[in-house]
Amino acid sequence: xxxxxxxxxxxxxxxxxxxxxxxxxxxxxxxxxxxxxxxxxxxxxxxxxxxxxxxxxxxxxxxxxxxxxxxxxxxxxxxxxxxxxxxxxxxxxxxxxxxxxxxxxxxxxxxxxxxxxxxxxxxxxxxxxxxxxxxxxxxxxxxxxxxxxxxxxxxxxxxxxxxxxxxxxxxxxxxxxxxxxxxxxxxxxxxxxxxxxxxxxxxxxxxxxxxxxxxxxxxxxxxxxxxxxxx
Numbered sequence: 001x002x003x004x005x006x007x008x009x010x011x012x013x014x015x016x017x018x019x020x021x022x023x024x025x026x027x028x029x030x031x032x033x034x035x036x037x038x039x040x041x042x043x044x045x046x047x048x049x050x051x052x053x054x055x056x057x058x059x060x061x062x063x064x065x066x067x068x069x070x071x072x073x074x075x076x077x078x079x080x081x082x083x084x085x086x087x088x089x090x091x092x093x094x095x096x097x098x099x100x101x102x103x104x105x106x107x108x109x110x111x112x113x114x115x116x117x118x119x120x121x122x123x124x125x126x127x128x129x130x131x132x133x134x135x136x137x138x139x140x141x142x143x144x145x146x147x148x149x150x151x152x153x154x155x156x157x158x159x160x161x162x163x164x165x166x167x168x169x170x171x172x173x174x175x176x177x178x179x180x181x182x183x184x185x186x187x188x189x190x191x192x193x194x195x196x197x198x199x200x201x202x203x204x205x206x207x208x209x210x211x212x213x214x215x216x217x218x219x220x221x222x223x224x225x226x227x228x229x230x231x
Contacts, residue, residue, distance in 0.1 A: 005050075009059035010056075038225065
């Protein structure tokens with residue numbers, strides 16, 4: 001899935017003035033897995049949200065496989081899935097099975113088709129033993145695996161993941177990372193502070209002060225990031 005960003009500027013209200021969160025970002029993202037790195041407040045999450053149509057540009061455009069993220073937001077939502085750091089923000093149904101099935105609502109599938117796809121997804125994500133458990137009874141790691149399962153059951157073309165492993169222990173971090181970076185899975189735009197995880201992506205971009213300052217192989221982009229860090 002190709003993401004084309006041209007002259008992107010994103011602003012936000014800051015009292016009586018407008019704060020600039022991103023400015024003059026222009027790039028093309030076409031790798032299967034792309035890491036977005038940078039310091040806190042640099043604009044990484046703002047970029048991810050703009051690609052997903054959640055942040056409206058003050059100037060410039062963002063196209064995801066030809067879809068304008070503003071004018072064609074409805075079509076975009078069917079093709080893009082989100083995964084956030086806090087799974088409690090997106091795990092909303094009473095039980096695990098119901099939460100995964102929610103993604104397929106309104107897609108014209110029969111009950112049998114929905115049940116089949118949900119069961120298959122639960123097995124793939126090793127969640128079948130938890131299928132009828134209340135979502136609120138799960139650990140944070142189990143909830144994040146559920147959130148990822150619910151995203152992927154919808155078969156998106158692109159998954160935007162914003163710090164999806166930051167709250168997880170080592171076991172669940174590995175499980176989520178393995179699923180996200182699956183060579184046979186959807187394309188992934190991964191916002192992360194985990195530089196080892198970023199190294200496993202095919203491409204990386206560095207955001208600093210609201211601007212894209214480097215794009216290329218992860219090793220090169222990470223080296224450029226480390227040069228910006230204080231000694």
